[in-house]
Amino acid sequence: MINKDENKLVNNKNVENKTMLKGISPWKIAFSRLKKNKLALTGLVVLSILIFLAITADFIAPHGRDHIDLFNVNTAPSSEYLLGTDELGRDVLSRLIFGGQVSLSVGLIATSIALVIGVMMGAIAGYTGGLVDNAIMRIVDIVMCFPFFVIAIVIASILGPSIWNVMFVIGALSWTGLARIVRAEILTLKEKEFIEAAKSLGLEGHEIITKHLLPNILAPILVFATLGIAGAILVEAGLSFLGFGVRQPQPSWGNMISAAQSMTVLRLRWWQWIPPGLLIFITVLSINFLGDGLRDALDPRLKQ
Amino acid sequence: MRKYIIRRLLLIIPVLLGISIIIFSLIHAMPGDPFAHLIDPNMTPEDKDRMLEAVGYFDPLPVQYLRWVAGAVQGEFGHSIRFKEDVLKVMWPRIQNTFVLSLSAMIFSTLLAIPLGIISATKQYSVFDYIATVAAFIGLSIPVFFFGLMLIKFVAFDLGLFPIAGMQTVASGYTGWQLLVDKARHLVLPTLVLGLASTASLMRYTRSSMLECVKQDYIRTARAKGLSERVVIYKHALRNALIPVITILSMQIPRLISGALLTETIFVWPGLARLSFQAVMNRDYPMIMGTVTVMSIVVMLSNLFADLMYAVLDPRIRYQ
Numbered sequence: 001m002i003n004k005d006e007n008k009l010v011n012n013k014n015v016e017n018k019t020m021l022k023g024i025s026p027w028k029i030a031f032s033r034l035k036k037n038k039l040a041l042t043g044l045v046v047l048s049i050l051i052f053l054a055i056t057a058d059f060i061a062p063h064g065r066d067h068i069d070l071f072n073v074n075t076a077p078s079s080e081y082l083l084g085t086d087e088l089g090r091d092v093l094s095r096l097i098f099g100g101q102v103s104l105s106v107g108l109i110a111t112s113i114a115l116v117i118g119v120m121m122g123a124i125a126g127y128t129g130g131l132v133d134n135a136i137m138r139i140v141d142i143v144m145c146f147p148f149f150v151i152a153i154v155i156a157s158i159l160g161p162s163i164w165n166v167m168f169v170i171g172a173l174s175w176t177g178l179a180r181i182v183r184a185e186i187l188t189l190k191e192k193e194f195i196e197a198a199k200s201l202g203l204e205g206h207e208i209i210t211k212h213l214l215p216n217i218l219a220p221i222l223v224f225a226t227l228g229i230a231g232a233i234l235v236e237a238g239l240s241f242l243g244f245g246v247r248q249p250q251p252s253w254g255n256m257i258s259a260a261q262s263m264t265v266l267r268l269r270w271w272q273w274i275p276p277g278l279l280i281f282i283t284v285l286s287i288n289f290l291g292d293g294l295r296d297a298l299d300p301r302l303k304q
Numbered sequence: 305m306r307k308y309i310i311r312r313l314l315l316i317i318p319v320l321l322g323i324s325i326i327i328f329s330l331i332h333a334m335p336g337d338p339f340a341h342l343i344d345p346n347m348t349p350e351d352k353d354r355m356l357e358a359v360g361y362f363d364p365l366p367v368q369y370l371r372w373v374a375g376a377v378q379g380e381f382g383h384s385i386r387f388k389e390d391v392l393k394v395m396w397p398r399i400q401n402t403f404v405l406s407l408s409a410m411i412f413s414t415l416l417a418i419p420l421g422i423i424s425a426t427k428q429y430s431v432f433d434y435i436a437t438v439a440a441f442i443g444l445s446i447p448v449f450f451f452g453l454m455l456i457k458f459v460a461f462d463l464g465l466f467p468i469a470g471m472q473t474v475a476s477g478y479t480g481w482q483l484l485v486d487k488a489r490h491l492v493l494p495t496l497v498l499g500l501a502s503t504a505s506l507m508r509y510t511r512s513s514m515l516e517c518v519k520q521d522y523i524r525t526a527r528a529k530g531l532s533e534r535v536v537i538y539k540h541a542l543r544n545a546l547i548p549v550i551t552i553l554s555m556q557i558p559r560l561i562s563g564a565l566l567t568e569t570i571f572v573w574p575g576l577a578r579l580s581f582q583a584v585m586n587r588d589y590p591m592i593m594g595t596v597t598v599m600s601i602v603v604m605l606s607n608l609f610a611d612l613m614y615a616v617l618d619p620r621i622r623y624q
Contacts, residue, residue: 039438039441138318138319138322139322141319142319142322142323142326144603145319145323145558145600145603145604146323146596146600147561147562147577147580147595147596147599147600147603148562148563149562149563149565149566149577149581150562150565150577150580150581150584150592150595150596150599151327151330153581153584154327154330154331154334154584154592155330157334157335157336157584158330158333158334158335230445234447234448237447237449237450238447238448238449238566241447241449241566242565242566242569242581254447257447257449257450257453260453266453266456266457266461267457267461270457273453274454277447277450277453277454280447280450281442281445281446281447281450284444284445284446284447285441285442285445288441288444288445289441292441
């Protein structure tokens with residue numbers, strides 16, 4: 001059943017891509033290239049399975065997320081609890097499935113926040129130039145110099161630990177790279193004739209940016225977004241591991257691993273910390289494969 | 305060139321001010337009181353207020369900030385609330401520890417990544433290239449702390465090859481040679497963990513930079529005039545391919561220093577990142593400001609270093 005739905009997901013994506021980008025050949029070329037990339041395709045399939053599991057967690061998880069079984073505390077994997085139970089007698093497998101919701105949504109939403117800030121800042125800096133450009137680039141310099149985890153922890157302790165604040169913190173700190181990319185691309189693009197034409201037609205600055213410039217730099221933005229999701233998932237796991245991200249009882253893969261900070265768990269109860277670690281690893285690996293495939297597929301220099 | 309360096313150094317000042325203002329306002333917005341656990345519970349609230357007043361706790365924030373800046377430019381970062389000692393004095397040994405760890409991680413990743421990247425590029429699409437590429441992806445995708453915990457469990461506990469944590473065996477009484485070996489053994493696992501991600505990305509960059517170089521006309525010329533493949537690759541291509549690699553290498557420095565927090569936490573390594581983490585936990589304001597300032601300066605200097613190396617190595621680049 002999983003497999004069937006899985007295929008549907010992939011097919012839907014194909015259809016969507018085709019209708020959305022009808023007639024735009026570079027995207028079709030890119031997509032056909034992506035289809036030939038085995039690693040990227042594997043990444044896409046694995047990701048679809050993980051997303052499917054996260055969405056249908058309520059129906060698939062064998063036990064409740066916070067269901068406590070005091071007769072089975074810290075038990076090893078068995079037929080009743082496929083991946084054993086944790087120190088409160090909760091089913092590890094079910095918590096892993098629910099934890100996927102957290103990790104994936106943090107990755108997606110944090111990256112969207114970074115995307116909005118980064119594209120806006122980069123576009124304004126690149127298009128306006130002069131003093132505005134200077135001011136924005138100094139802000140980028142400042143944020144880039146922040147020791148990431150220290151600042152993230154300070155902000156997290158001001159706002160309080162919650163999944164929304166984690167998304168905000170990661171988004172607010174990881175837009176700088178994108179801003180630089182967008183600015184650089186726009187700096188070269190805005191000298192081109194078609195922008196001059198748009199200007200002489202009397203279009204406003206924001207119209208030129210959104211309708212003429214941004215569509216032309218969609219490729220690097222898309223690649224950045226894909227790889228950004230992988231980065232955000234890793235950061236969320238790190239923050240939650242340190243106790244400043246998603247807090248118990250809500251499970252996240254990162255805060256599940258922090259059980260291994262106890263030496264007993266680390267040495268004797270592998271089922272409590274190795275599976276969430278492997279899941280983060282598999283998720284991030286799949287996204288990285290997909291992102292790298294996209295980069296190659298969208299690279300105009302590699303045209304055949 | 306000299307003008308350029310001076311301008312870049314001057315540019316550090318506004319950025320540093322910006323960073324310190326933001327951090328200063330952020331840490332004062334944190335809930336909690338750094339003096340809470342230092343104050344004698346028998347003290348009356350009035351006495352407590354009087355004492356806090358004496359250290360300037362109730363001054364308006366801009367005044368407190370200016371006081372901090374005035375001290376900082378003279379190398380006075382104030383007294384740590386937690387350690388009851390001068391901030392610089394507490395930081396100094398931690399800076400050295402962090403330096404040892406990041407230097408060792410950097411040497412490890414450079415020695416491993418650059419040769420692997422070159423071989424990968426010269427044998428593009430071979431089995432070796434494929435395995436190296438997948439390995440690099442694995443290195444970039446595994447969470448640092450998870451990798452560290454796995455090493456601690458399987459290598460340190462189960463096989464007993466290396467110590468679990470710390471910088472040296474406590475109360476071992478080792479001296480001289482033995483002490484050095486003991487310290488080196490403690491350094492192995494943290495180096496692997498901290499160097500992993502850098503190794504992976506450095507390898508990818510070396511590979512793509514090398515591939516880019518091999519396509520150039522002067523390589524074809526070198527081959528055409530009958531040079532051996534060895535000379536073509538290692539003398540002509542490699543030299544030019546390494547220019548962007550060195551930039552990437554210096555860009556790893558910030559990641560090695562402030563990104564070391566998870567590695568330092570897992571291996572209980574007394575470094576700067578862990579110190580700043582503890583400072584945040586204890587609301588040790590002067591210590592947070594001190595550690596963040598040091599880290600930011602290191603980041604900016606290594607960025608400047610990267611740009612300068614670029615100009616030194618590549619005569620085509622001129623800075624004004």
